[in-house]
Amino acid sequence: MSNNSNKLMSSLGTGLGRKVLVFLLMFLLVAPMADASGHGDEEEGFDVKEIIFEHLGDGYGWEVPFAHVYRIPLPVIVRAEDGKWFCFSSGDLTEVVVTRDDATGKESKHLVPVVKTITRDGKDYRFVIAHVSSHKDKLVEIFEPTADQQKEISEALAADKENGEHPVVDGYVFVNGKYYREYRPFDISITKNVAALFIVVILVTAMVMSLVSYYRRRGLRAPRKGMGFFEMLVGFIYYDTIKATLGPATKRFAPYLLTAFFFILVMNLVGLIVIFPGGANLTGNIAVTLVLALCTFIITNVTGTKHYWKEIFWPDVPLFLKFPLPIMQVIEIFGIFTKPAALCVRLFANMMGGHIIVITLTLLIFIFAAFGAAVTGTATVVSVLFSIFMLLLDVLVSFIQAYVFTLLSAIFISMSQLHEEEHHAKEDKGNPELEAKDQEAIAEDKQRLENVAAEVDIK
Amino acid sequence: MELFTPDFGLVFWMFIAFIVLFFVLAKWGWPVIIKMMDQRAGTIDQGVEDARKAKEQLDNARAEAQKYVKEAQARQAEMLREAAKMKSDIIEEARAEAKKAAQKEMDAARQAIDQARKEAELQFRSEVGRFSVDIAEKMVRAQLSNDKAQTELVNKLLDEIEKN
Known part of the structure; x- marks a missing residue:
């Protein structure tokens, strides 16, 4: 039965584009499973929690497919x-x-x-x-x-x-x-997650280097198919996300943000593949997201400008909010740490949640196995349908979470870099036209940040 | 709870893996890709601009050609008109010349005719004079054969002279 479950899960993972096949397979699987339920492994029973945690967690070895x-x-x-x-x-x-x-x-x-x-x-x-x-x-x-x-x-x-x-x-x-x-x-063992990490590093490097070598060979000709898609993603992240957020500081931080995006994206997607090269729940592991968030935290605060620190220790608020009781300072310093913490937990929780739901849906089959053939058959069809839906949704979530992480990192870094509008706003005081423009820019910035926050909240 | 406590080994390897990946890509990966993408975008923009300019030039050339064609047509029309005018002028002139020549001919003819008539008249007159003198001589010879008739005639002539 566990063998069946493996087949089922692998078919879910690898057959995303082949729904028809999965459908056929699904009906083929219904009969033997219903049959197996009769013989009953149920006296052994299985601990749902145990299985879920085994799939989510790390291990010293990597399960051989099937x-x-x-x-x-x-x-x-x-x-x-x-x-x-x-x-x-x-x-x-x-x-x-x-x-x-x-x-x-x-x-x-x-x-x-x-x-x-x-x-x-x-x-x-x-x-x-x-x-x-x-x-x-x-x-x-x-x-x-x-x-x-x-x-x-x-x-x-x-x-x-x-x-x-x-x-x-x-x-x-x-x-x-x-x-x-x-x-x-x-x-510091090379556990399943660490091995998967290395595989992802190799994958991302191969992706990027294949595009680089393509350019070496073909010059300015636009790549097609897979590489074209990859280049489109790079363009989307670089021009529409990083450049739009960071402006003049783009060149300095783009390599980090691009690396983070593709690293997270590939980790997310590889995590969705059920068998060997995949199957490691990397971004659903807090250690991984912690390191990523830590990198953003370090970059934000190490490269932070004078204005950034001034905004923290002496923000533009009425005096009673910052002196004699340093209310704003406490909030701002707290904010330095909550921002990356939110990054870390958001990615971790989203990815882990997706994995838990898919595993649980699959396990439903075995939970219902105790109720006889008809129930098991129905449960199988329903849970396979739901699992496919959830996996497809997780593909979407993989993109969204990688994007959100990159976007928020870019925004945090830009907040530590610029504050130019606010700075200008003071210089331009007395010139109503420029002042209005600055205010507009500030309002726009705030609106954008709020939009992002709202989007993230919805997630 | 195990899920929420980061494992040191994984943190360690993740850090190393990420740093290595970052340095490799930041050195040999992203700058090349971004440079090429920027370059391609620049090339495409340049191409669009060039195409626009070429089209403009083509349009200009076309307009120029059109202008020349029109000019040539105008000149042709002008020439045709001039030729037509010249033709009619020549015809007119020739006609006038012919008319003049004919007039001259006719005048000469008329003069000749007049001359001839005058000569004829003079000849006729002298003929008539001669005839009438001959006739009168004959008649006078016949009538003056007696004296009486001679006296009567003398008288009559004298009367006539008195009257004058």
Whole structure:
């Protein structure tokens, strides 16, 4: 059944342009699924939350397409508690166990964590992917607990009776029927997300460089098809977004904004592909959006002009708002941090939300499987239709969110760069014509910012 | 909650990946693309401007040609008119000349005729005079054969002379 689900999801991901095929496939899938529901994996049950989080989260290996339990091994790079560095394959951390159900004769495969032991300089270092631990699904180094620690564990276990037989004890991990002391090492492993990140970097570089080499070969001739579309996007972002917002400062910041746009766009789109080269929920991961927002934050504040800082520490407001109580200053300083924070959370939440909805819609099939063939069939058709709709919507959202991030970054940077209209407004005082023009420019700017804010709110 | 706590490893790699991507693209990617796009836009603008100018020139040339054609036509018409006028003038002149010549001829003829008539008249007169003298002589010879008739005639002639 999980195999079916994989096929289904992959067909959703890759067959966006082939709706007809998906439709046919959908009806083919209805029958066997309804059939499978009868045999019932339901006694095993499945944790919807667990599945969703597994799809959204990171991992040390990358799922092999259509083989749920197998993982493409990736390098693990960690620093142990005593400062030594270790690098090994993530394949050593898991094992596929085949269990046979005697009653039905069906074999089922499970992926189970194993302890990786490395001996160096006569000392054993043991690593395991934690399951029952506060560092769930992360790599931890484990140690035999000392007598004191053993006592601590027993006390914690005695105190916690509600959470089943083996509850999570802070600072300890439950592995192979025993509690060990855990240490979360300094971990810069090439995880699934990091690998996907590299793939995206290569993709974006290839896209840009292919256009550059096209220009080298063909000079000023306009590219066609895919490259034409890519160039159109570059033109749209560069001329209509960056240049329109930043004006004279365009040359300085365009490379950052263009890189951010295409990086986010490709991450978003690759995230929508369900199987191997894709499937990593990158922009739906807060670490990724955090770095991007941090970049905007750094650029905004490092390149900020005198006027920008003056507007923060001595804004043009009635005196009582800024002295003796620095109300405006507090708000403005708060604003420095909320702007990039909003950038970070907006992208993260939008992309993660899209992924959750698609996964949930797909899981509906298996939730309804318990109600019999007819219900399952209907649920399958309905949820596949909805999933296609949501995936198409997510393609749109991918563009919109990349665009919104770029546009807002450009606006934040432009706010730290210019303030020229306001500056001029003071100089032009007394000249009614110029003053009116400046006011107009300011009003226009505000209107534009408000429009953007409204658009984002709608999102 | 795990979703909301950024993982250090990913932050680390993301930072490196993004910085590397940024520097690569900022050095070899975007400037080339933007330069080419600007250049192409410039070239297209230039082309449009050139086309506009060429069309203007073409229109000008066409107007010029039109002007020349019109001028030539006017000149042709003028020449035709002049030729026609010259033709009629020549005819007129010839006619006048002919008329004059004819007049001259006729005058000469008339003069000749007059001359001839006068001569004829004179000849006729002298003939008539001669005849009448001859006749009168004969008659007078016949009548003056007796004396009486001679006296009567003398008287009569004398009367006549007295009357004058």
